[in-house]
Amino acid sequence: MNLPTSNGPQNCPLCDSADHSSFFNNRYHRCHLCDLIFLLSKWQISPEEKNHRYAQHQNSLEDYGYRKFLSQIITPLSHYLFPNARGLDFGCGPGPTLSKMLQEQNCNMRIYDPLFFPDHDALKSKYDFVSCTEVVEHFENPKNSWNLLAGLVLPGGILGVMTDIYNDNIDFKNWYYKNDPTHVAFYSTKTFSWIATALKMEIKYQDERTIIFRLSPPDRQTCAPPMSHAL
Template sequence: MTACTLCDSAATQAYHQDKQRAYFQCRACSLVFADPVSHLTPEQEKAVYDQHENHVEDEGYRRFLSRLAAPLSVRLPPGPLAGLDFGCGPGPALASMFREQGHQVAVYDPYFAPDTGVLASQYDFVTCTEAIEHFYTPAREWQLLLSLVKPGGWLGLMTKLATDAEAFSRWHYKNDPTHVSFFSRETFRYLAQRDGLTVEFIGNDVIMLRKNQS
Protein backbone atom coordinates (compact mmCIF):
# COMPACT_ATOMS: atom_id res chain seq x y z
CA MET A 1 0.00 0.00 0.00
CA THR A 2 1.20 3.52 -0.80
CA ALA A 3 2.59 5.46 2.19
CA CYS A 4 0.86 8.68 3.19
CA THR A 5 2.21 11.65 1.27
CA LEU A 6 1.69 13.95 4.27
CA CYS A 7 2.77 12.06 7.40
CA ASP A 8 4.55 9.08 5.77
CA SER A 9 2.47 6.57 7.71
CA ALA A 10 2.21 3.12 6.16
CA ALA A 11 -1.31 2.81 7.61
CA THR A 12 -3.18 3.75 4.45
CA GLN A 13 -6.19 2.15 2.83
CA ALA A 14 -8.04 2.23 -0.47
CA TYR A 15 -10.64 5.01 -0.35
CA HIS A 16 -12.15 5.53 -3.81
CA GLN A 17 -11.64 4.52 -7.42
CA ASP A 18 -12.97 6.27 -10.50
CA LYS A 19 -12.18 6.16 -14.20
CA GLN A 20 -9.27 8.56 -13.81
CA ARG A 21 -7.38 7.34 -10.74
CA ALA A 22 -7.33 5.64 -7.35
CA TYR A 23 -7.44 7.44 -4.01
CA PHE A 24 -6.12 6.39 -0.62
CA GLN A 25 -6.76 7.59 2.92
CA CYS A 26 -4.27 7.70 5.76
CA ARG A 27 -5.54 6.21 9.01
CA ALA A 28 -3.07 8.33 11.00
CA CYS A 29 -3.70 11.88 9.69
CA SER A 30 -6.89 11.28 7.62
CA LEU A 31 -5.46 12.83 4.44
CA VAL A 32 -7.08 11.55 1.25
CA PHE A 33 -4.64 11.54 -1.64
CA ALA A 34 -4.61 10.52 -5.28
CA ASP A 35 -2.35 7.68 -6.32
CA PRO A 36 0.98 9.39 -7.10
CA VAL A 37 1.28 7.43 -10.36
CA SER A 38 -1.66 9.49 -11.65
CA HIS A 39 0.03 12.87 -11.13
CA LEU A 40 0.29 15.11 -14.16
CA THR A 41 3.64 16.18 -15.54
CA PRO A 42 4.66 19.79 -14.83
CA GLU A 43 3.82 20.69 -18.42
CA GLN A 44 0.35 19.14 -18.18
CA GLU A 45 -0.27 20.82 -14.82
CA LYS A 46 0.79 24.25 -16.10
CA ALA A 47 -1.52 23.85 -19.11
CA VAL A 48 -4.49 23.43 -16.76
CA TYR A 49 -3.53 26.50 -14.72
CA ASP A 50 -3.16 28.58 -17.88
CA GLN A 51 -6.90 28.12 -18.42
CA HIS A 52 -7.71 29.94 -15.16
CA GLU A 53 -8.82 33.55 -15.51
CA ASN A 54 -8.22 35.13 -12.12
CA HIS A 55 -7.42 38.82 -12.44
CA VAL A 56 -6.23 41.23 -9.75
CA GLU A 57 -9.07 43.69 -10.34
CA ASP A 58 -11.87 41.12 -10.78
CA GLU A 59 -14.48 42.02 -8.14
CA GLY A 60 -15.98 38.54 -8.08
CA TYR A 61 -12.58 36.99 -7.46
CA ARG A 62 -11.88 39.54 -4.73
CA ARG A 63 -15.16 38.69 -3.01
CA PHE A 64 -14.20 35.03 -3.12
CA LEU A 65 -10.78 35.77 -1.58
CA SER A 66 -12.32 38.03 1.06
CA ARG A 67 -13.64 34.89 2.75
CA LEU A 68 -10.05 34.39 3.89
CA ALA A 69 -8.79 37.98 3.83
CA ALA A 70 -11.48 39.38 6.13
CA PRO A 71 -11.14 36.93 9.04
CA LEU A 72 -7.35 36.93 8.78
CA SER A 73 -7.20 40.73 8.81
CA VAL A 74 -9.08 40.98 12.10
CA ARG A 75 -6.70 38.48 13.72
CA LEU A 76 -3.53 40.29 12.70
CA PRO A 77 -1.85 42.78 15.05
CA PRO A 78 -1.54 46.42 13.95
CA GLY A 79 0.65 46.80 10.88
CA PRO A 80 2.26 47.30 8.60
CA LEU A 81 3.22 43.63 8.58
CA ALA A 82 5.21 41.36 6.28
CA GLY A 83 3.17 38.75 4.44
CA LEU A 84 3.58 36.13 1.73
CA ASP A 85 0.96 34.78 -0.65
CA PHE A 86 2.14 31.22 -1.39
CA GLY A 87 0.73 29.75 -4.60
CA CYS A 88 -0.51 33.13 -5.81
CA GLY A 89 -1.25 31.99 -9.37
CA PRO A 90 -1.16 34.28 -12.40
CA GLY A 91 -3.32 36.98 -10.77
CA PRO A 92 -2.06 37.74 -7.23
CA ALA A 93 -5.24 39.50 -6.11
CA LEU A 94 -4.96 38.48 -2.46
CA ALA A 95 -1.51 40.04 -2.15
CA SER A 96 -2.91 43.21 -3.70
CA MET A 97 -5.78 43.26 -1.19
CA PHE A 98 -3.39 43.07 1.77
CA ARG A 99 -1.07 45.67 0.24
CA GLU A 100 -4.06 48.00 0.06
CA GLN A 101 -4.27 47.62 3.86
CA GLY A 102 -0.67 48.85 4.16
CA HIS A 103 1.12 45.51 4.49
CA GLN A 104 4.21 44.48 2.56
CA VAL A 105 3.33 41.26 0.76
CA ALA A 106 5.63 39.07 -1.32
CA VAL A 107 4.33 36.42 -3.72
CA TYR A 108 5.48 32.95 -4.67
CA ASP A 109 4.20 30.44 -7.18
CA PRO A 110 6.29 27.67 -8.77
CA TYR A 111 4.86 28.50 -12.21
CA PHE A 112 3.85 32.17 -12.15
CA ALA A 113 6.13 33.82 -9.55
CA PRO A 114 9.05 31.40 -9.12
CA ASP A 115 11.45 33.66 -7.20
CA THR A 116 12.62 31.28 -4.48
CA GLY A 117 14.44 34.14 -2.77
CA VAL A 118 11.21 35.02 -0.96
CA LEU A 119 11.28 31.57 0.66
CA ALA A 120 14.41 32.49 2.63
CA SER A 121 12.50 34.90 4.91
CA GLN A 122 9.88 34.54 7.62
CA TYR A 123 6.60 36.45 7.62
CA ASP A 124 3.98 37.70 10.06
CA PHE A 125 1.35 35.97 7.95
CA VAL A 126 1.32 33.53 5.05
CA THR A 127 -1.71 32.86 2.86
CA CYS A 128 -2.31 29.86 0.63
CA THR A 129 -5.66 29.93 -1.17
CA GLU A 130 -6.88 27.06 -3.33
CA ALA A 131 -3.33 25.74 -3.59
CA ILE A 132 -2.73 23.16 -0.86
CA GLU A 133 -4.90 20.62 -2.70
CA HIS A 134 -2.36 20.79 -5.55
CA PHE A 135 0.59 19.70 -3.37
CA TYR A 136 2.16 16.55 -4.83
CA THR A 137 4.49 16.17 -1.84
CA PRO A 138 2.48 17.73 1.00
CA ALA A 139 4.90 16.55 3.70
CA ARG A 140 7.65 18.71 2.21
CA GLU A 141 5.42 21.62 1.24
CA TRP A 142 3.72 21.72 4.65
CA GLN A 143 7.07 21.98 6.40
CA LEU A 144 8.04 24.75 4.00
CA LEU A 145 4.86 26.67 4.82
CA LEU A 146 5.52 26.36 8.55
CA SER A 147 9.11 27.52 8.13
CA LEU A 148 7.87 30.72 6.47
CA VAL A 149 5.72 31.78 9.44
CA LYS A 150 7.29 33.70 12.31
CA PRO A 151 6.61 32.48 15.87
CA GLY A 152 3.20 33.85 16.80
CA GLY A 153 2.36 34.41 13.14
CA TRP A 154 -0.61 33.23 11.12
CA LEU A 155 -1.09 30.76 8.28
CA GLY A 156 -4.36 31.31 6.43
CA LEU A 157 -5.55 28.54 4.12
CA MET A 158 -8.47 28.08 1.78
CA THR A 159 -9.31 24.62 0.44
CA LYS A 160 -12.44 22.52 0.19
CA LEU A 161 -12.54 19.99 3.03
CA ALA A 162 -13.12 16.28 2.56
CA THR A 163 -15.83 14.73 4.72
CA ASP A 164 -16.63 11.05 4.08
CA ALA A 165 -16.22 8.44 1.36
CA GLU A 166 -19.82 8.57 0.16
CA ALA A 167 -19.70 12.34 -0.31
CA PHE A 168 -16.24 12.05 -1.88
CA SER A 169 -17.58 9.72 -4.56
CA ARG A 170 -19.93 12.51 -5.74
CA TRP A 171 -17.55 15.42 -5.09
CA HIS A 172 -16.78 17.59 -8.12
CA TYR A 173 -13.62 18.88 -6.40
CA LYS A 174 -11.80 15.59 -6.96
CA ASN A 175 -12.45 15.71 -10.71
CA ASP A 176 -9.83 18.39 -11.33
CA PRO A 177 -6.74 16.34 -12.27
CA THR A 178 -4.48 18.87 -10.52
CA HIS A 179 -6.26 18.27 -7.19
CA VAL A 180 -4.33 15.48 -5.51
CA SER A 181 -4.31 16.14 -1.72
CA PHE A 182 -7.63 16.40 0.09
CA PHE A 183 -7.49 17.68 3.66
CA SER A 184 -10.21 17.40 6.29
CA ARG A 185 -10.82 18.96 9.68
CA GLU A 186 -9.30 15.84 11.20
CA THR A 187 -6.16 16.32 9.12
CA PHE A 188 -5.70 19.91 10.24
CA ARG A 189 -6.34 18.97 13.88
CA TYR A 190 -3.67 16.28 13.54
CA LEU A 191 -1.19 18.77 12.08
CA ALA A 192 -2.02 21.41 14.70
CA GLN A 193 -1.38 18.99 17.55
CA ARG A 194 1.78 17.59 15.99
CA ASP A 195 3.30 20.92 15.00
CA GLY A 196 2.32 23.19 17.88
CA LEU A 197 -0.38 25.24 16.19
CA THR A 198 -3.79 26.52 17.13
CA VAL A 199 -6.46 25.93 14.50
CA GLU A 200 -9.79 27.58 13.71
CA PHE A 201 -12.26 26.62 10.99
CA ILE A 202 -14.31 29.35 9.34
CA GLY A 203 -17.14 28.10 7.18
CA ASN A 204 -16.50 25.09 4.98
CA ASP A 205 -13.19 26.02 3.38
CA VAL A 206 -11.18 28.53 5.42
CA ILE A 207 -8.63 27.39 7.99
CA MET A 208 -6.68 29.71 10.30
CA LEU A 209 -3.59 28.35 12.01
CA ARG A 210 -1.43 30.26 14.46
CA LYS A 211 2.14 29.27 15.19
CA ASN A 212 3.13 29.11 18.84
CA GLN A 213 5.41 31.84 20.13
CA SER A 214 8.25 29.41 20.82
Protein backbone atom coordinates in the same frame (compact mmCIF):
# COMPACT_ATOMS: atom_id res chain seq x y z
CA MET B 1 8.91 21.22 13.92
CA ASN B 2 9.29 19.06 10.84
CA LEU B 3 6.90 16.36 9.72
CA PRO B 4 8.43 12.87 9.64
CA THR B 5 10.73 11.73 6.87
CA SER B 6 9.24 9.32 4.36
CA ASN B 7 10.35 5.70 4.61
CA GLY B 8 8.75 4.39 1.45
CA PRO B 9 6.72 5.29 -1.64
CA GLN B 10 3.60 3.52 -0.37
CA ASN B 11 3.32 5.56 2.81
CA CYS B 12 0.93 8.45 3.30
CA PRO B 13 2.53 11.50 1.66
CA LEU B 14 1.64 13.69 4.66
CA CYS B 15 2.25 11.70 7.85
CA ASP B 16 4.29 8.78 6.46
CA SER B 17 1.92 6.18 7.88
CA ALA B 18 1.65 2.87 6.07
CA ASP B 19 -1.85 2.47 7.48
CA HIS B 20 -4.01 3.64 4.59
CA SER B 21 -6.44 1.94 2.25
CA SER B 22 -8.33 2.42 -0.99
CA PHE B 23 -11.04 5.04 -0.60
CA PHE B 24 -12.46 5.50 -4.09
CA ASN B 25 -11.97 3.81 -7.44
CA ASN B 26 -8.61 2.32 -6.33
CA ARG B 27 -7.06 5.66 -7.28
CA TYR B 28 -7.62 7.56 -4.06
CA HIS B 29 -6.43 6.32 -0.70
CA ARG B 30 -7.39 7.53 2.77
CA CYS B 31 -4.89 7.57 5.62
CA HIS B 32 -6.11 6.03 8.87
CA LEU B 33 -3.79 8.22 10.94
CA CYS B 34 -3.98 11.78 9.57
CA ASP B 35 -7.14 11.24 7.46
CA LEU B 36 -5.61 12.70 4.29
CA ILE B 37 -7.26 11.54 1.07
CA PHE B 38 -4.67 11.41 -1.69
CA LEU B 39 -4.52 10.47 -5.35
CA LEU B 40 -1.92 7.78 -5.92
CA SER B 41 1.04 9.15 -7.84
CA LYS B 42 0.62 6.74 -10.74
CA TRP B 43 -2.76 8.34 -11.52
CA GLN B 44 -1.54 11.94 -11.40
CA ILE B 45 -1.16 13.88 -14.64
CA SER B 46 2.28 14.93 -15.84
CA PRO B 47 3.97 18.15 -14.67
CA GLU B 48 3.61 19.52 -18.20
CA GLU B 49 -0.15 18.94 -18.17
CA LYS B 50 -0.45 20.54 -14.74
CA ASN B 51 1.49 23.62 -15.80
CA HIS B 52 -0.66 23.97 -18.91
CA ARG B 53 -3.80 23.92 -16.77
CA TYR B 54 -2.37 26.41 -14.27
CA ALA B 55 -1.58 28.79 -17.12
CA GLN B 56 -5.27 28.87 -18.06
CA HIS B 57 -6.21 30.56 -14.79
CA GLN B 58 -7.37 34.09 -15.51
CA ASN B 59 -7.94 36.08 -12.32
CA SER B 60 -7.49 39.79 -11.72
CA LEU B 61 -8.04 42.52 -9.17
CA GLU B 62 -10.80 43.97 -11.36
CA ASP B 63 -12.84 40.74 -11.22
CA TYR B 64 -15.49 41.42 -8.57
CA GLY B 65 -16.49 37.76 -8.37
CA TYR B 66 -12.93 36.69 -7.68
CA ARG B 67 -12.47 39.40 -5.06
CA LYS B 68 -15.64 38.16 -3.36
CA PHE B 69 -14.28 34.61 -3.48
CA LEU B 70 -11.01 35.70 -1.85
CA SER B 71 -12.89 37.60 0.84
CA GLN B 72 -13.62 34.18 2.34
CA ILE B 73 -10.05 34.09 3.60
CA ILE B 74 -9.38 37.82 3.93
CA THR B 75 -12.28 38.41 6.33
CA PRO B 76 -11.18 35.91 9.02
CA LEU B 77 -7.48 36.56 8.35
CA SER B 78 -7.86 40.30 8.88
CA HIS B 79 -8.73 39.74 12.56
CA TYR B 80 -5.13 38.62 13.15
CA LEU B 81 -3.32 41.29 11.12
CA PHE B 82 -1.92 44.66 12.10
CA PRO B 83 -0.78 47.72 10.11
CA ASN B 84 2.39 47.11 8.10
CA ALA B 85 2.35 43.38 8.84
CA ARG B 86 4.77 41.51 6.58
CA GLY B 87 3.02 38.83 4.58
CA LEU B 88 3.72 36.30 1.85
CA ASP B 89 1.10 35.07 -0.60
CA PHE B 90 2.36 31.54 -1.34
CA GLY B 91 1.14 30.07 -4.65
CA CYS B 92 -0.28 33.33 -5.96
CA GLY B 93 -0.81 32.05 -9.52
CA PRO B 94 -0.37 34.01 -12.76
CA GLY B 95 -2.53 36.96 -11.66
CA PRO B 96 -1.70 37.93 -8.06
CA THR B 97 -4.86 39.33 -6.50
CA LEU B 98 -4.94 38.35 -2.84
CA SER B 99 -1.65 40.14 -2.20
CA LYS B 100 -3.03 43.35 -3.72
CA MET B 101 -6.20 43.11 -1.64
CA LEU B 102 -4.07 42.71 1.48
CA GLN B 103 -1.95 45.69 0.43
CA GLU B 104 -5.21 47.65 0.45
CA GLN B 105 -5.34 46.74 4.15
CA ASN B 106 -1.88 48.24 4.73
CA CYS B 107 0.03 44.95 4.70
CA ASN B 108 3.52 44.71 3.20
CA MET B 109 3.27 41.81 0.78
CA ARG B 110 5.60 39.56 -1.16
CA ILE B 111 4.48 36.87 -3.56
CA TYR B 112 5.78 33.46 -4.52
CA ASP B 113 4.63 30.91 -7.06
CA PRO B 114 6.85 28.01 -8.20
CA LEU B 115 5.69 28.42 -11.80
CA PHE B 116 4.79 32.07 -12.34
CA PHE B 117 6.78 33.97 -9.70
CA PRO B 118 9.63 31.69 -8.61
CA ASP B 119 11.30 34.29 -6.38
CA HIS B 120 13.30 31.99 -4.14
CA ASP B 121 14.57 34.93 -2.13
CA ALA B 122 11.01 35.26 -0.83
CA LEU B 123 11.43 31.83 0.76
CA LYS B 124 14.50 32.92 2.72
CA SER B 125 12.52 35.19 5.06
CA LYS B 126 9.96 34.64 7.79
CA TYR B 127 6.71 36.57 7.85
CA ASP B 128 4.07 37.81 10.26
CA PHE B 129 1.59 35.86 8.17
CA VAL B 130 1.48 33.60 5.12
CA SER B 131 -1.60 33.17 2.92
CA CYS B 132 -2.08 30.06 0.81
CA THR B 133 -5.28 30.10 -1.24
CA GLU B 134 -6.41 27.13 -3.35
CA VAL B 135 -2.91 25.66 -3.21
CA VAL B 136 -2.63 22.84 -0.66
CA GLU B 137 -4.88 20.54 -2.68
CA HIS B 138 -2.19 20.60 -5.39
CA PHE B 139 0.59 19.37 -3.07
CA GLU B 140 2.10 16.20 -4.52
CA ASN B 141 4.37 15.97 -1.49
CA PRO B 142 2.28 17.56 1.25
CA LYS B 143 4.77 16.63 3.96
CA ASN B 144 7.54 18.75 2.45
CA SER B 145 5.18 21.52 1.36
CA TRP B 146 3.56 21.94 4.79
CA ASN B 147 7.00 21.93 6.41
CA LEU B 148 7.95 24.73 4.03
CA LEU B 149 4.80 26.73 4.76
CA ALA B 150 5.18 26.52 8.53
CA GLY B 151 8.86 27.42 8.23
CA LEU B 152 7.95 30.71 6.56
CA VAL B 153 5.91 31.91 9.55
CA LEU B 154 7.42 33.78 12.49
CA PRO B 155 6.76 32.29 15.95
CA GLY B 156 3.36 33.56 17.00
CA GLY B 157 2.55 34.37 13.37
CA ILE B 158 -0.41 33.33 11.23
CA LEU B 159 -0.88 30.84 8.39
CA GLY B 160 -4.14 31.24 6.47
CA VAL B 161 -5.20 28.43 4.13
CA MET B 162 -8.18 28.10 1.83
CA THR B 163 -9.24 24.79 0.28
CA ASP B 164 -12.50 22.85 0.18
CA ILE B 165 -12.52 20.77 3.38
CA TYR B 166 -13.79 17.21 3.08
CA ASN B 167 -16.28 15.67 5.48
CA ASP B 168 -18.12 12.36 5.44
CA ASN B 169 -21.40 14.00 4.43
CA ILE B 170 -19.84 14.73 1.03
CA ASP B 171 -20.46 12.20 -1.73
CA PHE B 172 -16.85 11.86 -2.87
CA LYS B 173 -17.84 10.11 -6.10
CA ASN B 174 -19.76 13.18 -7.22
CA TRP B 175 -17.67 15.81 -5.45
CA TYR B 176 -16.73 18.52 -7.94
CA TYR B 177 -13.50 19.33 -6.12
CA LYS B 178 -11.83 16.03 -6.94
CA ASN B 179 -12.63 16.38 -10.66
CA ASP B 180 -9.85 18.89 -11.23
CA PRO B 181 -6.96 16.58 -12.23
CA THR B 182 -4.46 18.91 -10.53
CA HIS B 183 -6.17 18.33 -7.15
CA VAL B 184 -4.35 15.43 -5.51
CA ALA B 185 -4.69 15.97 -1.73
CA PHE B 186 -7.88 16.48 0.26
CA TYR B 187 -8.09 17.48 3.89
CA SER B 188 -10.64 16.96 6.65
CA THR B 189 -10.94 18.65 10.04
CA LYS B 190 -9.02 15.69 11.48
CA THR B 191 -6.24 16.19 8.93
CA PHE B 192 -5.86 19.84 9.89
CA SER B 193 -5.83 18.91 13.58
CA TRP B 194 -3.03 16.45 12.87
CA ILE B 195 -1.08 19.08 10.94
CA ALA B 196 -1.54 21.63 13.73
CA THR B 197 -0.22 19.21 16.35
CA ALA B 198 2.68 18.02 14.21
CA LEU B 199 3.81 21.53 13.28
CA LYS B 200 3.15 23.06 16.70
CA MET B 201 0.35 25.32 15.55
CA GLU B 202 -3.01 26.24 17.02
CA ILE B 203 -6.20 26.38 14.96
CA LYS B 204 -7.75 29.80 15.53
CA TYR B 205 -10.57 29.68 12.96
CA GLN B 206 -12.15 27.14 10.63
CA ASP B 207 -15.18 26.97 8.36
CA GLU B 208 -15.97 24.74 5.39
CA ARG B 209 -13.26 26.32 3.23
CA THR B 210 -10.89 28.41 5.34
CA ILE B 211 -8.58 27.58 8.23
CA ILE B 212 -6.39 29.96 10.21
CA PHE B 213 -3.41 28.61 12.16
CA ARG B 214 -1.21 30.43 14.65
CA LEU B 215 2.35 29.17 15.01
CA SER B 216 3.19 28.60 18.66
CA PRO B 217 5.35 31.34 20.20
CA PRO B 218 8.89 30.32 21.26
CA ASP B 219 8.02 29.58 24.89
CA ARG B 220 5.38 27.06 23.78
CA GLN B 221 7.20 25.33 20.94
CA THR B 222 8.71 22.71 23.24
CA CYS B 223 5.32 21.78 24.69
CA ALA B 224 3.85 19.96 21.70
CA PRO B 225 3.76 16.14 21.90
CA PRO B 226 6.20 14.14 19.74
CA MET B 227 4.93 13.69 16.22
CA SER B 228 4.86 9.93 16.60
CA HIS B 229 2.05 10.55 19.10
CA ALA B 230 0.18 13.16 17.04
CA LEU B 231 -3.51 12.24 17.06
